[in-house]
Amino acid sequence: MRVPPDKTPYNTTGPFGHFSTYSVESRDRVRCINGATNVPMSTQWDPKPYYYPIQIAQYGLQHYSKWLENQQENHQIILGEKSSDWKGAAGMSDTTERLFYTDAESGWKIVNISAEENLSNAGAYIYLDKNESLPIVEFEWRPNDENSSFTILAKHKQDDLLILLNYQFHDDSGGGKCVWPDDGDVADLHPQKDGQVSFSFSMDPEIVSKWDFVSRNVLVDVARALSSTQGRKKTDNVVLRNGDIRLVSLGFRGKVSLRQEVRQSANQHKFAFEAAANWLVKNQNEKGGWSVPVERSIADRKLVLAPGWHSAMAQGHAISLLSRANFVFPENLKYLEAAKKALQLFEVPSSSGGIRAEFHGKIAWFEEYPTQPGSFVLNGFLYSLIGLFDLSTLDSKSLELYKSGISSLRQLLPFYDTGTGTIYDLRHVFLMNVAPNLARWDYHAVHVYLLKWIAQIEKSRGEFENFELFNKTAERWIGYANGKRAKHN
Amino acid sequence: MRVPPDKTPYNTTGPFGHFSTYSVESRDRVRCINGATNVPMSTQWDPKPYYYPIQIAQYGLQHYSKWLENQQENHQIILGEKSSDWKGAAGMSDTTERLFYTDAESGWKIVNISAEENLSNAGAYIYLDKNESLPIVEFEWRPNDENSSFTILAKHKQDDLLILLNYQFHDDSGGGKCVWPDDGDVADLHPQKDGQVSFSFSMDPEIVSKWDFVSRNVLVDVARALSSTQGRKKTDNVVLRNGDIRLVSLGFRGKVSLRQEVRQSANQHKFAFEAAANWLVKNQNEKGGWSVPVERSIADRKLVLAPGWHSAMAQGHAISLLSRANFVFPENLKYLEAAKKALQLFEVPSSSGGIRAEFHGKIAWFEEYPTQPGSFVLNGFLYSLIGLFDLSTLDSKSLELYKSGISSLRQLLPFYDTGTGTIYDLRHVFLMNVAPNLARWDYHAVHVYLLKWIAQIEKSRGEFENFELFNKTAERWIGYANGKRAKHN
Ligand SMILES: [Ca+2]
Ligand SMILES: [Ca+2]
Numbered sequence: 005m006r007v008p009p010d011k012t013p014y015n016t017t018g019p020f021g022h023f024s025t026y027s028v029e030s031r032d033r034v035r036c037i038n039g040a041t042n043v044p045m046s047t048q049w050d051p052k053p054y055y056y057p058i059q060i061a062q063y064g065l066q067h068y069s070k071w072l073e074n075q076q077e078n079h080q081i082i083l084g085e086k087s088s089d090w091k092g093a094a095g096m097s098d099t100t101e102r103l104f105y106t107d108a109e110s111g112w113k114i115v116n117i118s119a120e121e122n123l124s125n126a127g128a129y130i131y132l133d134k135n136e137s138l139p140i141v142e143f144e145w146r147p148n149d150e151n152s153s154f155t156i157l158a159k160h161k162q163d164d165l166l167i168l169l170n171y172q173f174h175d176d177s178g179g180g181k182c183v184w185p186d187d188g189d190v191a192d193l194h195p196q197k198d199g200q201v202s203f204s205f206s207m208d209p210e211i212v213s214k215w216d217f218v219s220r221n222v223l224v225d226v227a228r229a230l231s232s233t234q235g236r237k238k239t240d241n242v243v244l245r246n247g248d249i250r251l252v253s254l255g256f257r258g259k260v261s262l263r264q265e266v267r268q269s270a271n272q273h274k275f276a277f278e279a280a281a282n283w284l285v286k287n288q289n290e291k292g293g294w295s296v297p298v299e300r301s302i303a304d305r306k307l308v309l310a311p312g313w314h315s316a317m318a319q320g321h322a323i324s325l326l327s328r329a330n331f332v333f334p335e336n337l338k339y340l341e342a343a344k345k346a347l348q349l350f351e352v353p354s355s356s357g358g359i360r361a362e363f364h365g366k367i368a369w370f371e372e373y374p375t376q377p378g379s380f381v382l383n384g385f386l387y388s389l390i391g392l393f394d395l396s397t398l399d400s401k402s403l404e405l406y407k408s409g410i411s412s413l414r415q416l417l418p419f420y421d422t423g424t425g426t427i428y429d430l431r432h433v434f435l436m437n438v439a440p441n442l443a444r445w446d447y448h449a450v451h452v453y454l455l456k457w458i459a460q461i462e463k464s465r466g467e468f469e470n471f472e473l474f475n476k477t478a479e480r481w482i483g484y485a486n487g488k489r490a491k492h493n
Numbered sequence: 494m495r496v497p498p499d500k501t502p503y504n505t506t507g508p509f510g511h512f513s514t515y516s517v518e519s520r521d522r523v524r525c526i527n528g529a530t531n532v533p534m535s536t537q538w539d540p541k542p543y544y545y546p547i548q549i550a551q552y553g554l555q556h557y558s559k560w561l562e563n564q565q566e567n568h569q570i571i572l573g574e575k576s577s578d579w580k581g582a583a584g585m586s587d588t589t590e591r592l593f594y595t596d597a598e599s600g601w602k603i604v605n606i607s608a609e610e611n612l613s614n615a616g617a618y619i620y621l622d623k624n625e626s627l628p629i630v631e632f633e634w635r636p637n638d639e640n641s642s643f644t645i646l647a648k649h650k651q652d653d654l655l656i657l658l659n660y661q662f663h664d665d666s667g668g669g670k671c672v673w674p675d676d677g678d679v680a681d682l683h684p685q686k687d688g689q690v691s692f693s694f695s696m697d698p699e700i701v702s703k704w705d706f707v708s709r710n711v712l713v714d715v716a717r718a719l720s721s722t723q724g725r726k727k728t729d730n731v732v733l734r735n736g737d738i739r740l741v742s743l744g745f746r747g748k749v750s751l752r753q754e755v756r757q758s759a760n761q762h763k764f765a766f767e768a769a770a771n772w773l774v775k776n777q778n779e780k781g782g783w784s785v786p787v788e789r790s791i792a793d794r795k796l797v798l799a800p801g802w803h804s805a806m807a808q809g810h811a812i813s814l815l816s817r818a819n820f821v822f823p824e825n826l827k828y829l830e831a832a833k834k835a836l837q838l839f840e841v842p843s844s845s846g847g848i849r850a851e852f853h854g855k856i857a858w859f860e861e862y863p864t865q866p867g868s869f870v871l872n873g874f875l876y877s878l879i880g881l882f883d884l885s886t887l888d889s890k891s892l893e894l895y896k897s898g899i900s901s902l903r904q905l906l907p908f909y910d911t912g913t914g915t916i917y918d919l920r921h922v923f924l925m926n927v928a929p930n931l932a933r934w935d936y937h938a939v940h941v942y943l944l945k946w947i948a949q950i951e952k953s954r955g956e957f958e959n960f961e962l963f964n965k966t967a968e969r970w971i972g973y974a975n976g977k978r979a980k981h982n
Binding site: 418 | 852853854855856903907908910911912913914916917918919921922925926927928929930931932933936958961962965966969978979980981982
C-alpha cells in the first residue's frame with residue numbers, strides 16, 4: 005500500500021502527495037482541457053461540461069508536482085524560424101498571404117498570415133516534428149479577428165486515422181461544449197480506415213487582437229476529442245500515450261500574427277499549473293469560494309446539494325495550489341490573497357452556504373459535501389487540513405483552523421474504523437436507518453495515505469502524540485488491507 | 494438467529510427475554526449457590542467467591558421466567574411423614590434420639606432430633622426417592638445451635654462415587670468459601686472408583702434457633718462441589734443432568750427440630766427467584782445500588798474500576814427482577830421501594846460513583862462499566878433500558894430515564910455498526926490508538942436480540958419510527974451474521 009515518502013521537515017511547497025502520478029486529463033469524466041481557460045471541464049455529474057474546482061485544482065497540483073519532480077526540465081525544439089518553413093494551402097483557389105518581419109521593440113521574428121477563414125482551408129502551415137516524445141505544441145500569437153483559427157493535424161497510427169483539431173472563437177457562451185465533432189455524430193470512429201475526422205475546441209474571444217501564448221497537449225486533445233463523440237461509454241474512454249499518434253502539421257487561418265518560434269515540447273507542466281492557479285484567482289467568488297454549478301446528491305438522494313455548493317476539498321486543494329503559485333511567483337500577490345480569502349468559508353456553517361459542520365454541535369468538521377445533516381467525508385476533510393497547513397506558515401488564521409481540524413480528527417477518527425476496514429463518511433450517523441458506507445479498498449488506501457501524510461506534518465510540528473496516533477492508526481489500517489482484523493471480545 | 498417472540502403489547506411482568514433457557518448455576522464462574530443466601534457466588538474476576546449482583550439478578554430472572562413458562566407447575570413428593578421413615582446411625586456407639594410430636598399451634602408434625610455433632614456421624618436420616626426427575630430437597634427446620642448440620646448423600650452413577658454434601662454453620666465470615674472439600678485437595682476425583690468424597694456448604698448463623706425453610710438443588714450442589722476442587726480448569730466445569738446422580742439420603746446432626754414433611758421436587762424456580770429478589774432488597778446500599786466488591790479492568794487495564802463500582806446492567810436487571818417480585822408479592826412493598834431506589838444511580842455520573850456517562854458531554858448513557866473515559870458497552874446499556882421500562886408503568890421517573898435512554902440509543906447506535914458486524918463497546922472512541930473491540934458472534938446475537946426486544950417495546954408504546962429504526966437495524970445485523978455486508982462506495 006502506497007504511503008508518502010518519509011520526508012521531514014514537511015515542505016509546504018513540495019510536490020503534492022503522489023499527485024505527480026495522476027493524470028487528471030485522462031479521466032473519462034474530463035470532457036476536455038478547455039481551449040479558452042486551459043483547465044479541464046468535467047462531465048462527472050452532468051452531461052453538459054462544467055468547471056469542477058476540485059478537478060481543476062488537482063490538475064494544477066498534478067502538474068506542479070510533475071514539474072518539481074522533473075526538476076523543471078522540458079525537452080523542446082523550435083519550429084518555423086525560417087520563412088521557408090511556412091507553406092500555403094496547396095491546389096486551392098484561395099490565396100494565403102505570409103508576411104515576415106522583425107518587431108523592432110521585442111526583437112521577435114513575426115509572420116503575419118492572411119488566409120481564407122473556412123475550416124476546409126488548410127491556411128498557412130508548418131510541418132510538426134515526428135519525435136514521438138514531444139506532444140506539446142506551443143506558440144505566441146495574436147488573432148486579429150474572431151474568424152481567426154488554428155488547426156493541429158495528427159495521425160492516429162493504429163487506426164490510420166487523420167484527426168483535425170480546430171481551435172476557434174466559437175460563441176457557445178464560454179466554450180461550454182469544450183470539444184465537439186465538426187461533422188455531428190461520429191460515434192464509430194475506430195473501424196474507419198484511411199479516414200479523417202474533425203473536431204473543434206473553442207477559444208476565449210477576449211484574446212482577439214492581443215498577444216497570447218498557446219500551449220496544447222495534442223495527445224490529450226486528440227484523446228478527449230475521440231472520447232467526446234456521442235454514444236461512447238465510459239469504458240470507451242480513450243487514453244493515448246507517446247507513440248500512439250504522430251503530429252503532422254499546425255496551420256492558421258483568418259488574420260493572424262505569429263512569433264516565428266513554434267515550440268514542440270515534452271511537457272507543459274508549468275503552463276498547466278499556472279493555468280489552474282490563474283483560473284482559481286479569476287473565478288473565486290465574493291465568499292472566497294469556488295462553487296460547484298451542478299447538483300450533487302448522495303445517499304440515494306437523502307442528501308442533496310443544490311447547484312452553487314462549496315466544498316472543503318475544493319477550498320483546501322485551491323489553497324494548496326495557490327500557496328505553491330505564491331511560492332513560484334512571489335512578485336504577484338494575487339495568489340496569496342486568493343488563498344487567504346479561501347479561508348473564509350471554513351467558518352461559515354453548511355446551513356449558510358459554507359463548509360463547516362459541527363459534530364454533536366461542538367466538533368468542527370470541514371465538509372467535502374456540506375449536506376444537512378452532515379456527511380463527514382473523511383478524505384475530503386483530510387485534504388482540507390493539508391490545504392490549511394500549506395498556508396499556515398504564511399497565515400495565522402490558517403494555522404488556527406488547521407489545529408482545530410486536527411483536534412476534531414483525533415476525536416472522530418475512531419468512527420471511521422470498522423476493525424476490518426474503514427468507512428467513507430458518517431452519513432449513517434445522522435441519517436436514520438442507513439448502513440455505514442464502507443470505503444472500497446482504493447478509498448481505504450487514500451485514507452491510509454492521507455493519515456500518514458498528516459502524521460508526517462504533525463511530526464514536523466513536534467506533535468509526537470498526534471504523530472503516534474495517526475501513524476499507528478494508519479499502520480492498523482494497512483493491516484486490514486492485508487487481511488488482519490481487530491480482535492473481538 | 495434467536496429473536497424475541499413477537500408479543501405486543503409488551504408485558505413488563507412476563508418472562509424476561511429468553512432467560513428461561515439460561516442455567517446461571519451451571520456456569521463455570523459460579524462457585525456455588527450459597528448455603529446461607531441461596532444465591533450464586535461468582536469467581537469470574539477473583540478466585541475468592543463474591544456476590545456479583547448481575548449474576549444474582551440473572552439467576553432470579555431465569556427462575557422467574559422458568560416459573561412462568563412452566564405455569565407454576567412443580568411435581569413433588571413428600572417424605573418423612575411416618576416416624577418409621579426416620580433411621581438412626583447404624584452400628585455406632587453414639588446415640589441418636591428422635592422425638593415425634595404435633596405442634597398444637599401450627600398443626601405441624603415435628604421430629605426433634607438429637608445426635609452426635611461430628612460430621613462422621615450419619616445422624617438421624619431418611620432415604621430419598623430414586624425418581625431421577627426430583628433433584629430438589631426441601632424442608633422446614635429449626636437448628637437449635639450452631640453445631641447443628643444436615644447432610645445430603647448422593648451417588649454419581651457413572652463414576653460410582655458417593656458424594657456427601659454437608660451444610661454447616663461455619664464461621665468463614667458469611668460463607669465466603671461457598672463450598673469446599675472437607676478432605677483438602679481432592680483434585681483427582683473422577684478416576685476414583687467405589688470412593689467417597691465429602692464437601693461442605695456454610696449456612697447463615699442467623700437462622701439458629703429460628704424456623705427456616707431449606708431448598709437445595711442437589712444436582713447443582715453436587716456439580717458445583719465437584720467443580721470446586723483445586724487444580725480444576727474451566728473446561729473441567731461439571732454440569733449434571735437428571736439421571737447423572739441418584740439421591741440417597743438426608744440426615745441431621747446436633748439439636749434440630751424438623752417438620753415431618755421433607756419434599757423432593759422437580760424444581761425450585763419460585764424459591765430461587767424470591768431468594769434473588771430478597772438478596773437484592775437486603776443488600777441494596779444507601780445509593781440504591783449493588784456495588785461489585787472486586788476490581789474490574791478492561792482494555793488491557795487502560796480502564797480500571799476499583800472495587801465498589803456500580804453497573805447499569807446490575808441496576809437494570811435488579812429493577813426488572815424487583816418489579817416482577819412486586820407483581821408476585823404486591824402486599825410486600827419492599828420490592829417496589831428497592832426498585833425505585835435503584836433509579837438514583839442513573840443520575841449520578843460515573844465520576845461520582847454512579848453509572849451515567851455523557852457522550853460528547855450531552856448524550857446520556859448508562860454504563861455497564863462506568864469507566865473514565867466511558868466505555869459505552871452496548872448490551873449492558875440495552876438491558877438497563879429494559880429494566881427502566883419494566884418499572885416505567887409504576888414510576889414516572891423510570892419512564893423519563895427510559896425515554897432519555899432511547900433518545901441516546903437513536904444517536905449512538907450507528908457507532909456500533911461496522912457494516913459487517915457490530916462493536917461491543919466504544920472504548921476505541923475515547924482511548925487513543927485503540928482498535929474497535931469487535932463483538933464476537935454470540936455477542937452480536939445478543940445485540941440483535943436486545944434491539945428487537947426494545948423495538949417491540951417501542952411498538953407497544955406507539956413509537957413506530959423507533960420501532961422501524963431498531964427493527965430494521967436488527968434485521969440488517971442479522972444479515973451480517975448471514976454473510977451480508979453493507980455496500981461500499
Ligand atoms: Ca472524494
Ligand atoms: Ca455484558
